[in-house]
Structure formats: structure tokens, C-alpha cells
Amino acid sequence: MAASAQRSEVPPAPPARAARPRASAKGEQTRARLIAAARTLLAGEPGERFTTRNVAALSGVSHGMCHYHFQDRTDLVLAVVADIHPEWITPLEEAVSGPGTFAERAERVVGLLGRPEGAELSRLHSALHWHALNDSRVRVVLDAEYRRWRACFVALFQVLADERGGALDPRPLGLAVAAAVDGLAAMESLGADDGADGGAVPGDGGEPVLRTLIRTLAAGA
Template identity: 75%
Template sequence: MAASAKDTPDPSAPPARTGRPRASAKGEQTRARLIAAARTLLAGGLAERFTTRNVAALCGVSHGMCHYHFQDRTDLVLAVVTDIRPEWILPLEEAVRAPGSFAERAERAVELLSRPEGAELSHLHSALHWHALNDERVRESLEAEYRRWRRCFVDLFQVLADERAAGPAGGRAVDPLALGEAVAAAVDGLAAAESLGTELDSGAVLRTLVRTLAAGA
């Protein structure tokens, strides 16, 4: 039977909406709320309270709904690892990758690293390290994040290596990996000292270190 004009789809009409996108958006909102609740509990420093049941209760959803989005507690921790990436890794990557000379990029990175770390992020890093000691999946995930973070410093010194190579007579060879890892280790050490209340001018220390390494490379 031929279709009537009423039954024939109008090719210029926008596609009909279904209920699925709305349900998906609601699911994403619930997932985001669960991650936010997980962050709150982890930053609270009470590891024994970090359970899927307590996360669900803090979020205001059923325990079953929590397990619908996250299989277990480890999945929640891994989600937090990913969730905090824009707060410490991505800004450093942007500072290093933005156009400019080695000196300009180094100054951007030092300025960024000199800013005090927020209390929540500091507590989260401590909690994630604790979970990494007790959970292999968390350890692997967190180590991957730190590799990405350390890579920023290697990329920074790669810029110096490229500048030297393009200079007169090729310039002196630079080892970006060794120099980058050295600065990353120093930044870790400064962060540990500051977490204990040690008063340091981290910006001055890092700026001196980077400039000295670059001059001696």
C-alpha cells in the first residue's frame, strides 16, 4: 500500500526526539553527583568511611543506584583520579604547550606550580596515595597520572633541546628526560615539605633550579 502524504516523513523536518538522551543526561548527572560525594568523603580523611553505601547516602541516591554506575569502591576511586586531572595536570600541560620560548614556558610553569594547592586537592592526593598502597588498580591508575604529569617537565626541556639544536653549530646536547625528571622530583619534594607546614618560597626555588639546570645543560 502506498504511503499517504500524512505518513510520508518530511525530509526538512528535524529528527524526532526520544526519551533516551534525557535519561542519559540524568544518568550523567547522577554519576557526577556520586563522584562529588566520593571526593567529599575521600577529602575528609576517614578511609574507613569510604564505602559505596556511604557515598550513595551522601549523594542522596540508593545503594543500588551507586552500583549501577560503579561496580565497587575501587571504580569510584578511579573516577576521582580522573575527575581531578583538570585541577593539576591539564593546566601544567597547557602552560608548557602554549607558544613561546623555553624561558617563557618555564616561567608559566613555575608561576602555576608556585600557587598554593587547595586543601581539598591536597587531601585528595593523600587519600589516593593511601588507596594506591592497598589497591593495585588504584596504584596503576595513579602512576599513569603521575607519568603524564612528569611528562610535562620532559616536554619543557625538549623545547630547550630544540632551541639549542637550532642554534649556532647545533649547540650543546640536552637530555630532556633527565632534566625533566629532576625538576619533577624537586616539585614533589617541595609539595611534601609544604604539606608539613614548612615555609618555602617555592617559586624562587623552582625558578632557580630550572634556570641552573638549563644553563648547565
């Protein structure tokens, strides 16, 4: 009885305060605004200085709050790399991993890569490549993103290998297509006018070339 009485005298735990989730949500909103501003500056005119101070000013956030979320401008660049991942790598992964035969998946991939890339995303890719040349942290992360992007083409030809009982190596075939896509994108980017589409994927001009290449490699494998 005494032990029972003592337990009953223990005060109940205080209820969890609801303010913390609201503060966390506000912090996420602030972080999202900073990333959006970083995207705008990176995709802007080449003469615009990409600094944490300019990102903070554009987003309407104090410079100190910017450094609360991001240690330096490299952290901001890396956040942009992660932010654009769903816009160019995820759709390709989904096109390859979706249901269907090799031919059906290949056609989805060609159709996806044949869509013109937005001007902002194209300029972002160019800016990120520039930062990768001058910042080892950006280079490591961006290299990992491109390895994942190239792996999609290897996975595509793995489907063909499975259909044929594993009689072919999908890696050289997939990497050959990835290199061709890079080359087509570079050619279109060099030949494009200011503000035109181009960048990490070819536009509709490269679609017949890419389709023919995939079919030729598949037939000769």
C-alpha cells in the first residue's frame, strides 16, 4: 500500500509543448527560401556575385540566419545540388525502373531526354560545373550525382541482359549511351542562343540520334 501511495504521488510528466514543431516548420521554410534564392543567383547573370550575404538579401533573411542554416556558400551550392536532384535524376530513374520490356523502357528514356530542359536548370548545371572546378567539396558531390545519373543507363541495359539470359555486359553499353547524351547536350548548349534550352540532357533534336544509338547497341550486343 505504501509503495502504491508513493507511486500515486509522482507528478505526471508535463505535456509536450506544441511550439517546437512550429519552430521547426518555420526553420524549414527559411531554409527553403535561402535555397530558392541560391538557385536564382546561381542561374542568374555570370557577373552576379554568389555570396551568402547576397543570398540572404535576396531571400529577405538576415545574414546571421543564413549562416545558422548554411556554414558557407559551399553548403548553399551543395543544397542546390540536392534540390535539383528530383528534377533531372529522379525522373530518369523512374523511367528505367518502371514496368515494361527493354524496348518500352528505352522509349520512355528517349522521350524523357527529348523534352527540352528549362533555361534555369540548364544555367544551374553550368554554374555547378564551374563551382566543381573550383571547390573540391562540390566536385565530389556533383561527381556522385553524375555517377548515379550514368548508372540509370547501365540499369536500362541490365534489363536487356536479363531478357537475354545475362549473356551481355550492360556496363559498357550503358556508359556509351550516357557519354552520347552528354555529348549531345554539350553540342546543343554550345549552339544555343542566350536563354535557350540545353544542358544536362539533349533536346528534341537529339531524340532520333539517341533512339537510333540505343537500338543499334541493343541489336549488336
